[in-house]
Amino acid sequence: MxxxxxxxxxxxxxxxxxxxxxxxxxxxxxxxxxxxxxxxxxxxxxxxxxxxxxxxxxxxxxxxxxxxxxxxxxxxxxxxxxxxxxxxxxxxxxxxxxxxxxxxxxxxxxxxxxxNTEHPTGTLFPDGESAFLTTATDGNAAELDRLAT
Incomplete structure (x- = not known):
């Protein structure tokens, strides 16, 4: 080798x-x-x-x-x-x-x-809405639920 x-x-x-x-x-x-x-x-x-x-x-x-x-x-x-x-x-x-x-x-x-931080990344949308990735599975699920409504 x-x-x-x-x-x-x-x-x-x-x-x-x-x-x-x-x-x-x-x-x-x-x-x-x-x-x-x-x-x-x-x-x-x-x-x-x-x-x-x-x-x-x-x-x-x-x-x-x-x-x-x-x-x-x-x-x-x-x-x-x-x-x-x-x-x-x-x-x-x-x-x-x-x-x-x-x-x-x-x-x-x-x-x-x-x-590391609790929210390592996020994004801002043109309408002023935002989304965040967290380090916790439950937090990410809650964020996806929030965005889906």
């Missing part, structure tokens, strides 16, 4: 290997150097890359944007210095997923930490 490794390349021409610091992409990197090439660095591609790398595959993740992460990245979207979760609704879904259950401890070892 090969050792687990994957690299990620973004438009900024940096290539990152798990467990190492960013390096500049080399023209000698070819698709033939990898067992799998994933296009896009959203949560699904990153999870897929992690599982394939754990299985011993050599994996490359390609991203057109300057930063990796897709919907689960942080960016300055409005004001300089004010950081937003690009699509923060993905975070509660990720934390509750089987993939997070398997990969979460390895990510925590690398510094990823999630804080």
């Amino acid at each position: 090969r050792s687990a490794s994957y690299s990620c390349a973004s438009r900024s021409s940096e290539r990152r290997s798990v467990g190492s610091s960013p390096t500049t992409s080399s023209a000698s990197s070819r698709v033939a150097d990898y067992d799998a090439v994933l296009v896009g660095s959203g949560i699904n591609s990153l999870v897929c890359a992690a599982f394939l790398a754990r299985a011993g595959w050599r994996v490359a993740v390609l991203e057109r944007e300057a930063e990796l992460g897709g919907a689960v990245r942080t960016a300055e979207l409005t004001e300089p210095g004010f950081h937003h979760d690009v699509f923060s609704a993905w975070h509660p879904l990720w934390v509750g997923s089987p993939a997070h259950a398997e990969l979460g401890s390895a990510l925590a070892e690398r510094g990823l930490e999630y804080l």
Whole structure:
């Protein structure tokens, strides 16, 4: 079995290997150097890359944007210095997923930490109505009942 490794390349021409610091992409990197090439660095591609790398595959993740992460990245979207979760609704879904259950401890070892709240996500509708996801099954059932009436 090969050792687990994957690299990620973004438009900024940096290539990152798990467990190492960013390096500049080399023209000698070819698709033939990898067992799998994933296009896009959203949560699904990153999870897929992690599982394939754990299985011993050599994996490359390609991203057109300057930063990796897709919907689960942080960016300055409005004001300089004010950081937003690009699509923060993905975070509660990720934390509750089987993939997070398997990969979460390895990510925590690398510094990823999630804080929880009673209402991790919600949405506001054009008519001013709102809906919230809670951390309690009973709370979610009550919210769905409220919205159905």
